[in-house]
Amino acid sequence: MSGTAGNSPHGGKPRGIVVGVDGSDQSICALIWAAQEAQRRRTPLHLVTAYTVPIFAASGLDGGYATVDDTVIREGAETVLNQASAKVADYDIEIHASVETGDAAGALLEQSENAELIVVGSRGRGGFFGRLLGSVSSALPAHAKCPTVTIPLSCASRLPEAGVAAPEDQGRPSEQPDVEPVVLVGVDGSEQARAAVLVAAEQAQRWNMPLRMVCAVPPFTGSLAWVPAPLDREALYADIQIQLDAGKTWLQSHFPGLQISHKVFDGAPVEVLIDSSATGQLMVVGSRGRGGFAGMLLGSTSQGVLHHAKGPLMVVPDHYDPRLANRSDFGPLLGS
Incomplete structure (x- = not known):
């Protein structure tokens, strides 16, 4: 030292x-x-x-600052x-x-x-x-x-x-969720999220822990009244799963020894990520993301998670990673 x-x-x-x-x-x-x-x-x-x-404003007649x-x-x-x-x-x-x-x-x-x-x-x-x-x-x-x-x-x-006391409003230990040895990363189909996934995979590999991709599907509300026909939620889930599987295969090609999984949640992205942050060693998100049915996981949502996360939160800035170039070779892209 x-x-x-x-x-x-x-x-x-x-x-x-x-x-x-x-x-x-x-x-x-x-x-x-x-x-x-x-x-x-x-x-x-x-x-x-x-x-x-x-700096204090002077009170004398000469004015100025001190x-x-x-x-x-x-x-x-x-x-x-x-x-x-x-x-x-x-x-x-x-x-x-x-x-x-x-x-x-x-x-x-x-x-x-x-x-x-x-x-x-x-x-x-x-x-x-x-x-x-x-x-x-x-x-x-x-x-x-x-x-x-x-x-x-x-x-x-x-x-x-x-040597710091936990907040009193955390509740009793028995009420706290178990913290798994896993790194979590929010995905929403954006290029920024895929770049964040690569950083999260590097962190999981560094810590010798599995990586879990988290995708939130918010409920449909009146704000989606422009949708021309009712959406089949089961079909939407099936489509997201196919795309997440493709993303997992792509990621595995760059991190062959890493244990990778994904999970889709029903709910508002902010709430899903906040709840998930309590269960992993680290939650990773990109600094910006996309809107759409799979999400808004990042952007303004990352701010919401930032203020209420229940565990360590890593925000990855926008950047280009050459490993993103071959993602389309492995199947459909989430959100495309």
């Missing part, structure tokens, strides 16, 4: 895994998850906290960072840490240009350490250049090393 508060030792943006910390319980859970993932990947872990200097000395604020940020570094000191990983000034979302977005992964808590604290979590966890997945993982506080029971 090495590293202190400061810039990346390589003089540029950090590589490896970047985790946003602000001292909140959520960020501690994110920190432990990120450290465990960095150890599994054998990649460096970079801790980042950020603060802004408040800033405060940021020494105390920076020292507080460094204390948070040092405590976080100590929390993961025993992991067999290379650790670096830095205090950034300015908007926390902007700082982490800049880090995402070279990082493998950005990890944050799903909600955080206010104050001078600045929006590192909270609204930042919404801004990051939509604009980050690398996958973003958000860790909700409800994951505290999965991360005992964090």
